[in-house]
Amino acid sequence: MKDKVVLVTGAARGLGAAVAEHLEAAGARLVRADQSFSDGEGPEKVALDVSSADSWKRCAASVREEFGRLDVLVNNAGISCRADLLTTDDEDFDRVLRVNVWGVWRGIKTFAEDLAAVRGCVVNVGSVYGASTAPASRTSPSSVAYQASKAAVHQITRVAAVELAPRGVRVNAVLPGVFRTALLADLPDAELNRRVQRAPMGRPGEPSELGPVVELLADEAASFVTGALIPVDGGHLAA
Ligand code: NAD
Secondary structure, eight states, X not given: OTTOEEEEETTTSXXXXXXXXXXXXXXXXXXXXXXTSOTTSOTTEEEOOTTOHHHHHHHHHHHHHHHSOOSEEEEOOOOOOOOOTTTOOHHHHHHHHIIIIIHHHHHHHHHHHHHHHTTOEEEEEOOGGGTSOOOOOSSSOOXXXXXXXXXXXXXXXXXXHHHHGGGTXXXXXXXXXXXOSGGGTTSOHHHHHHHHHTXXXXXXXXXXXXXXHHHHHHSGGGTTOOSOEEEESTTTTTO
């Protein structure tokens, strides 16, 4: 990672913050981007709403001006909406798809030329719940929009890998299982445990356990790996 310029979206907290910290410790030059950052916090802390085309444009201008290149784009920003198939509002469904799917697509589209110029790569953050279903119950609705959005992220990963391979850009995804972050803060303990127990390892992931896998995918050691969806889930998907 030495001197690689890496942009991590949703880097203010949770998994994005942990991934950014890990890659920085490995020698990368980090651009942390988040909707909770304000303009003017500096080129390494960029205000970015991934659901806005203008915001992506401003972010790209800042990266180009300050760093002159981008080696790795980590599309991590994501939101959930805890509601069932029949109770999800139209607005909530649109919002989740706009951030989680459109935001990933727009990020890749925005930086594709920059990445091609240095034979860089993209790592998307999907979810085990884009490749299996979350348990639904009265106390824990299914989050249908979220699950659908993550399946779309997986497919964007494959399509982008195919389309960008001739340009020398690799595109992969990590699929986290259950990690204890703010995203799951509203889940009752019993439900969280139920999800955790679906993974054979029987414990939640620590945010620090995601960064090393992102690093591996971003490293030139993985130069023949593209279009891969890598679970980081304590065995959840295997089970
Ligand atoms: P989190 O809520 O703790 O952090 C998400 C970050 O993204 C926040 O800093 C937030 O400000 C930012 N963000 C939200 N909307 C944004 C937008 N429109 N533009 C820019 N930034 C925005 O969540 P987390 O658990 O760290 O999740 C990070 C990613 O990991 C998400 O894509 C999530 O779906 C995925 N994931 C998490 C888990 C888990 O167990 N926590 C499991 C599977 C996948």
